[in-house]
Amino acid sequence: MEQANYSVGLDIGTTKIVAIIGKENEYGKIEILGIGKSKSLGVHRGVVNNITQTIKSIQQAVEEAEANSGLKIGNVVVGIAGQHIRSLQHSDYITRPDSEEVIGDLDLDKLVNQVHKLIMLPGEEIIHVLPQEYKVDGQAEIKQPIGMYGGRLEANFHVVVGQVTSIKNVGRCIKSAGLGLGNITLEPLASSDAVLSQEEKEAGVALIDIGGGTTDLAIFKDGIIRHTAVIPFGGGIITEDIKEGCSIIEKQAELLKMKFGSAWPGENRDNEIVSIPGLRGREPKEISLKNLSKIIHARVVEIIEQVYVEVKNYGHDEQKKKLIAGIVLTGGGSQLKHLKQLVEYITGMDTRIGYPNEHLAGDSDAEIASPLYATAVGLLMNAVKNQSKMQAEVTSVADTPIVEEEEREHELQTNEQKRKERKSVFDKWSEKLKEFLDNAE
Secondary structure: OOHHHOEEEEEEOOOEEEEEEEEEOOOOOEEEEEEEEEEOOOEEOOEEOOHHHHHHHHHHHHHHHHHHHOOOOOEEEEEEOOOOOEEEEEEEEEEOOOOOOEOOHHHHHHHHHHHHOOOOOOOEEEEEEEEEEEEEOOEEEEOOOOOOEOOEEEEEEEEEEEEHHHHHHHHHHHHHOOOEEEEEEEHHHHHHHHHOOHHHHHHOEEEEEEOOOOEEEEEEEOOEEEEEEEEOOOHHHHHHHHHHHHOOOHHHHHHHHHHHOEOOHHHOOOOOEEEEOOHHHOOOEEEEHHHHHHHHHHHHHHHHHHHHHHHHHHOOOOHHHOOOOOEEEEOHHHHOEOHHHHHHHHHOOOEEEOOOOOOEOOOOOHHHHOHHHHHHHHHHHHHHHHHHHHHHHHHHHHOOOOOOHHHHHHHHHHHHHHHHHHOOHHHHHHHHHHHHHHHOO
16 A cells, blocks of 8 residues: 555654554545554653653554554654643734735735734744634624725734744654654644534534643634643643552552542442552552542542633633533543543533544444544544645646646646645644754754
């Protein structure tokens, strides 16, 4: 099978690194061809802090995926998250020289480029500039201003900002692992592609992706992303609390959390006890399940309350901004027993667990449809989307009939022009980053 027929998503997480190979089948679903995962050793709270170990972990995951599928991995779409990501709302406008001309792509580009010139804190760079609504000559709530007349074009933007060094370190790891960087996507956006429906995005929904090192939040309303945040706590800190609170080693704490852990302490009776083998011939340790769930409950409440503060900051309390579809939980941490009930209790919002199985082909392995792989599946979907976009462009050029040389040249230029116009700001930014990495060799 040649490279053109399949795509690869690479999720560099705090606890695990997942490489997932897939292609689109004839029904528009994603067919998984191979998956490889390895323990993530060089990442802390979503940020690379040991390049050598991260490269090793990436290579391990990639080799396993290649062995499972019998395919060779070239370009990958990678996710970016971490505690350095923050977002802000910004309004900007441009005055057009000729209001008798209709608004076109160039005007929108000019407005977006103006936002890119915002002065950031030292070492920070704008990753995403996401337009919300436009205003033309004071007329508000315009979703798409192209083709309208007007002198003053205004817009509200959701701006996502991250640390330059963290982003470049991820790029460096990909390159050193012998892979090509296809694209970079914000992880909460990838997860939302995998687990949210269009109806939920329209009605208003908060996606909470509880990973090992961070909890990512993405809020959608009217089909547009309205707010993103990364909270620097995840499943790993709960394990850490169990380790400290029960005086046991991390491996045992993780197993305890997964097998017996619950976010709701009232559920366990006082006499429910689990025995843990002692180290090197020491006496076994007895741990009360009620105490275990009290430890878990305290930390989970803290994480959910921080997320709820972000939801309130977005303005969920206002009638117009109400999130009708409530909350969707995903990521490895969402598998904790009774977490859904606790989230509903704290926030008073409808909650469900998000599984990335809606976009997968029917014969996919049940393991991949777990919330654990939501980000990886989302990144793969992004890679497949990019792949089919490129193939469509190649086909449209290849299908042009043999006409006069000049006409064909014009056709090619038009296609190229259309392709450039369609490029999102983020794609352009990814290209800039790739150029930087190539020059840094």
